[in-house]
Amino acid sequence: MKTCPMCVGAVALGLMGGAAAVMPWGSPRAAVAAPAAEDAPFAVDRVHTSVVFRVQRTNGAPYYGRFNDVSGSFLLNHDDPGKSAIDISIDTGSVDTNSEGRNRHLRSADFFAAEEHPKATFKATGFTRVGEMEYDVAGDLTIRGTTRSITARVKQTGLGPARRGVMCGLDVSFTIKRGEFGVSYGPGALSDEVRIMAGIEGNRAQ
Amino acid sequence: MLPPAVFAGAALLAGWWRRRGDDPHEGPLWLAPVVVLIAYVGVHAALLGGLVAPRVAADWMPAVALAAAGLGLVAWRWRGPRAVLWGLRALVVLGVGVACTSGKIRHGWAIDRAAPVLGAFTAHTLASWWAFERLAARARGAEAPGVLMLYALACGQVVALAYYSLKVAQMPTAVAACMGAAAVVGIIRPRLSLARGGVDAPVLVTQAALFQGFLYSSGEGGAWYAPLLLGAPLAALLAGRLPLRGPKGTAARVVAAAVVAGVAIGLAIALRPASDS
Known part of the structure; x- marks a missing residue:
């Protein structure tokens, strides 16, 4: 041949x-x-993202509510955490507690004043590695027009190919004192401490 | 709401205890604005955990109460043209309206959207103010504070049911507590008068809370409750024109004023913006 x-x-x-x-x-x-x-941030996938809060009812059970409309972007750079970034925005009017009356109360000036402050935001300012794929993330949290520095525990729970590009998942949790943000309604009925838990999923093109 | 009522009742009773004479424009007229201011600020601080820099419209309310009480004291001492006094009141009302609307303006309300709303608020407030002032100038005793109490209670109800903010709803309720105490004092001491500035703080604080409920309500529905609420003091004024004389006639006039004001207020509550829950 x-x-x-x-x-x-x-x-x-x-x-x-x-x-x-x-x-x-x-x-x-x-x-x-x-x-x-790799440096391109992931855009938050609002359909697969959950932001949940937990408040303790006095003499009762913890109560969980959620926000349905979350947007923003994030990036965890494990080689150089200084290049990481998290920038999340929550539509406070999308609060959902399985009761329309309570949702409206939460949207009022007693809680989020959603008409006057339609967004709650978190912007990361520093990343400290505390484990494999796990960080303490310092950042500025703004609720109801009041900004406070908080530290959130952030763990990367997944990273891999998606239908259109790459997807990444984060598990985020932190605790705030709602009174520090002016959300002081019902101090005898609801705990000042509120636990925030979020599963944030994002996508980016390959 | 017991503490502001007890405080207002005790202060007004002490102030009007020794009052003699028939002129409703004399006596410790300065006392009512001061009492309402102290009672309101106390309630506000207790409800919101202290006085804070304004982040939402409700945070402006102590400043509104202070301005209203100041206007009440100005009216007490005023000897100049009435038109100038009303011009000053209109400016303050407009300022209160802008403060309440700031949340909307910050998020996109243009001047052409804000101006008609601010104009309607200013007109409604000045009309209510005029009606209550006329009522207070004509009627001593329980009549004016009684109708003001009903009015403030109704506004609190409308705000609670339309806006779902119990804090904002409690603001006019604090005013209602003061006016309820004043009505009781008016029965014990019939010389009590809210003329010359006594209605300024109750009217402006109540109107500002009602306006916030209207602005930030997420419910659907018309604003029929606003003219009906305005109708309450006007109806009470008309009831005061009934040809009733003597001690029984006075009592009948008070009852008539309360009934006609109550009908307008009841309709206003029934026609509040509908709840979707």
């Missing part, structure tokens, strides 16, 4: 190029492109 030296050379070059693309060292072109993709 005769072989075409030109064809063999072309196939060999093609195989080498393809191998280089999947090898750890990659091609020069891939080495430039990869960090740019």
Whole structure:
């Protein structure tokens, strides 16, 4: 069988190029492109994100409510935590406690004053690694127009390919004193401490 | 609401205990604005855990009460043209309206959206003010504080049912407690008068709370309750024109004023913005 030296050379070059693309060292072109993709933040997927709060009813049970409308972006950079970022915004009018009357009370000036302060926000200012994929994240939390510095425990719970690009998941939790944010209604009926728990999922293009 | 009622009742009773004479424009008229201011600020501080820098419209209410009490004292000493006094009141009402609307303006309300609402609030407040002032100038004793109490209670109900904010609803309720105590004092000491500035603080604080309920209510429904509430003092004024004389006539007039004001107030509560829950 005769072989075409030109064809063999072309196939060999093609195989080498393809191998280089999947090898750890990659091609020069891939080495430039990869960090740019890794540095791109994940956009919060509101459908697969849950922000839940827990408040203790005096002489009763803990009560859980949630916010249905969450947006923002995040990025955890494990090699260089200084390049990490979390910027989350919650629509306070989307509070949901399975009771429309209570939802409206929570939207009023007694709690979130949602018409006057429609967004509650969290913006990270510092990341301290406390475990594998786990951080204490310092940041500014703004509720009802009042900003306080808080520290949230953030754990990356997943990272991998998604239908369109890459997805990442975070488990976030922290505790605040609602009175510090002017949410002081019902001090005898509801605890001042409120636990916030969030499962935040985000996507980015490959 | 017992503490503000007890405080207001004790202070007004002590102030009006020795009052003699028939002129409703004489006596310790300065006392009512001061009593309402102290009682209101005390209730506000207790409800909201102290006085704070304004973050929401409700946080402005102590300043509203202070301005209203100040206007009451100005009215007590005023000897100049009435038009100037009403101009000053209109400016303060407009300022209160802007403070209450600031949350809306911050989030996109343009001037063409805010101006009609502020104009309606100013007109409604000045009309209520005029009606209550006329009532207080004409009727001593329990009549004016009694109708003011009903009015403030109704506004508190409308705010609670339309806006769902119990804190804001309790603001006019604190005023109602003071006016209820004043009505009791008015029965014991019939010379009690709210003329010359006595209605300023109750009216402005109540109107500001009602306005917040209207602005930030998430319920659907018309604003029929606003003209009906305005109708309450006007109806009470008309009831005062009934040709009833003597001690029994006075009592009948008070009852008539309360009944007609109560009908307007009842309708206003029934026609509040509908709850969707």
